[in-house]
Amino acid sequence: MSESFPERPPHNTRKARFAIVASQYNSVFVNAMVAHAKAELAEIYPNAEVAVYEVPGAFEIPVVVQEVSGSPIDAVIALGVIIRGATMHADLIGRAVTDALQQIALKNRTPVIHEVLLVGNEEQARQRCVEEKMNRGTEAARSAARMAEVMNGLQGGD
Helix, strand or coil: CCCCCCCCCCCCCCCCEEEEEEECCCHHHHHHHHHHHHHHHHHHCCCCEEEEEEECCHHHHHHHHHHHHCCCCCEEEEEEEEECCCCCHHHHHHHHHHHHHHHHHHHHCCCEEEEEEEECCHHHHHHHHCCCCCCHHHHHHHHHHHHHHHHHHHCCCC
């Protein structure tokens, strides 16, 4: 696990729009990331609108990301947890989701923050999703905030 964690971006009062697309599968872990992401966005962007869309599993995340990223939005955060098992299924899902999210971001020119985690076991998921120190929901919110400002600057915003 990376020990590098981005600093919190500066407080921003601009009215921004974010979407979180979250898998319901492995919900204990994903719900914790969603809570951390929402709390962090509220700290950085107190005037932001944050919509949360729940989907059954990680494989369903890209279709909803595609839909919401086609509307005026500053960034989309994709959150999910895939835990490896005895077959290659988890790796196949992880690769498909990763490839789809990248293509959607490029096609729609919308930042898509990819925190659909592929982990080896529940302990790794707990460390990354539930604990405070290196929470990937917090990290995703910080990345979304930074990308929202980069894109806003490129598009001539304030």
